[in-house]
Amino acid sequence: MKYAIHAARFLLEQEEAGPGYLIVEDGRFGEITAEAPPEMDIIDYSDYTIAPGLFDTHIHGIGGYDIMDGTVEAVQEISKALLPLGVTRFLPTTLTSSPADLEQAIVSIRKAVETGLSGAQSAGIFLEGPYFTEEHKGAQNPAYFRDPDVAEFHKWQELADGTIVKIAIAPERNQAAAFTKEMSKEVLVSLGHTNATFDCCQELVDAGAREYVHLFNGMRGLHHREPGVVGAALTDSRAYAEMICDGHHVHPQVATHAYATKQDKLVLITDCMRAGNMPDGNYMLGEFPVVMQDGIARTEAGSLAGSTLLLKNGVKNLQAWSGSPLYDVWHRASLSPAASLGLEEQFGSIASGKTADFVAMDDSFNVHATAIAGEIRFESKK
Structure with a gap:
């Protein structure tokens, strides 16, 4: 499974990034790009901030x-x-x-x-x-x-x-x-x-x-x-x-x-x-x-x-x-x-190769979606 998340803001370890597109492939984070990756499914979370789970x-x-x-x-x-x-x-x-x-x-x-x-x-x-x-x-x-x-x-x-x-x-x-x-x-x-x-x-x-x-x-x-x-x-x-x-x-x-x-x-x-x-x-x-x-x-x-x-x-x-x-x-x-717990190479931040646990939330900390290993398991109804 490979897709890209379009979002206004990404919370990274040392900075905020965005707007942009975060690639998720086989349950792991890929790169963040400014342009939409060609021929790839796009999940539109453009109204939200993407943060690590x-x-x-x-x-x-x-x-x-x-x-x-x-x-x-x-x-x-x-x-x-x-x-x-x-x-x-x-x-x-x-x-x-x-x-x-x-x-x-x-x-x-x-x-x-x-x-x-x-x-x-x-x-x-x-x-x-x-x-x-x-x-x-x-x-x-x-x-x-x-x-x-x-x-x-x-x-x-x-x-x-x-x-x-x-x-x-x-x-x-x-x-x-x-x-x-x-x-x-x-x-x-x-x-x-x-x-x-x-x-x-x-x-x-x-x-x-x-x-x-x-x-x-x-x-x-x-x-x-x-x-x-x-x-x-x-x-x-x-x-x-x-x-x-x-x-x-x-x-x-x-x-x-x-x-x-x-x-x-x-x-x-x-x-x-x-x-x-x-x-x-x-x-x-x-x-x-x-x-x-x-x-x-x-x-x-x-x-x-x-x-x-x-x-x-x-x-x-x-x-x-x-x-x-x-x-x-x-x-x-x-x-x-x-x-x-010694698990920082697997979890805890949005970085290429790490497990794609993430949250999409608004500016009031309301959670719109939650994903585990790239699979969106919760999504609120607007």
């Missing part, structure tokens, strides 16, 4: 479904719900839970992927926990917290048929450094839900950890005499840092500072739970009742419980707060996530 590397659920439902249906419905929002790749994300529930979720993700997802495609499983500590537990259940265990992880990886690509741990747990040194050979080790010191975090990054979970949330804050987890995340150029840009989890000024500091090592995520794209009301996040009011989800104790953020809105927010070019902010939600 969004890549959400931390998402629990949306549209009333959650990965911890432990069903193939939940994974499939989450996949479908993401496509009209411009998300083409995602990491189905678990929560700290009982061994039985966690294993059921892992098996369900694997089976759903094997069956085939009609919407956004899974790029692997993210285990958020259970190797955390209680001081910054968030909506994770401390009853199941424990020290990291290589043998236990390998059991989960076998259940997942090798598709776990990311795990989050607290650096201060016993054996965390040894676990990280071993596991970082095969997965992205991310640090979060932790009260660790700056030095403890540095020890884990030295051992191979390469990311921090939802920067500023679920972690020891920054102090000028003890930089803590936040200080470690902001000052270590070796590590990526996730961030939730909904304006509730992180103040806009702080988010803008983190963006300026981390630059291409910033990964925009949603941490979205089942209440995303749903009306206010009562929901569950894992084993915890959650109340969503005015789009903000909280536990009964008042703690933030994941988010209801849509990733395109996170981009929209950070671009408005920072005043930075849209092409650069957008890639923090497409290319940076891919790069954090």
Whole structure:
């Protein structure tokens, strides 16, 4: 299959281009030309901006479904719900839970992927926990917290048929450094839900950890005499840092500072739970009742419980707060996530030879069309 997209604007890694024609052939991007390629089908998106598909590397659920439902249906419905929002790749994300529930979720993700997802495609499983500590537990259940265990992880990886690509741990747990040194050979080790010191975090990054979970949330804050987890995340150029840009989890000024500091090592995520794209009301996040009011989800104790953020809105927010070019902010939600997983040669930007995941959207961030590997799987009705 070969065609060209006619569009007003293309968001590239280092600039905006257009108007012009973007060639797509056999599911991959080709060149952008000023003139229409001869004898080729043209898809007219001339009223829209073409951007790389969004890549959400931390998402629990949306549209009333959650990965911890432990069903193939939940994974499939989450996949479908993401496509009209411009998300083409995602990491189905678990929560700290009982061994039985966690294993059921892992098996369900694997089976759903094997069956085939009609919407956004899974790029692997993210285990958020259970190797955390209680001081910054968030909506994770401390009853199941424990020290990291290589043998236990390998059991989960076998259940997942090798598709776990990311795990989050607290650096201060016993054996965390040894676990990280071993596991970082095969997965992205991310640090979060932790009260660790700056030095403890540095020890884990030295051992191979390469990311921090939802920067500023679920972690020891920054102090000028003890930089803590936040200080470690902001000052270590070796590590990526996730961030939730909904304006509730992180103040806009702080988010803008983190963006300026981390630059291409910033990964925009949603941490979205089942209440995303749903009306206010009562929901569950894992084993915890959650109340969503005015789009903000909280536990009964008042703690933030994941988010209801849509990733395109996170981009929209950070671009408005920072005043930075849209092409650069957008890639923090497409290319940076891919790069954090070592997938930047395949996904995350419009470049010749890369997988043709793309979004056609208007100036208000409304998604008109979404394509995966060159196949248009969603198109809105005008």
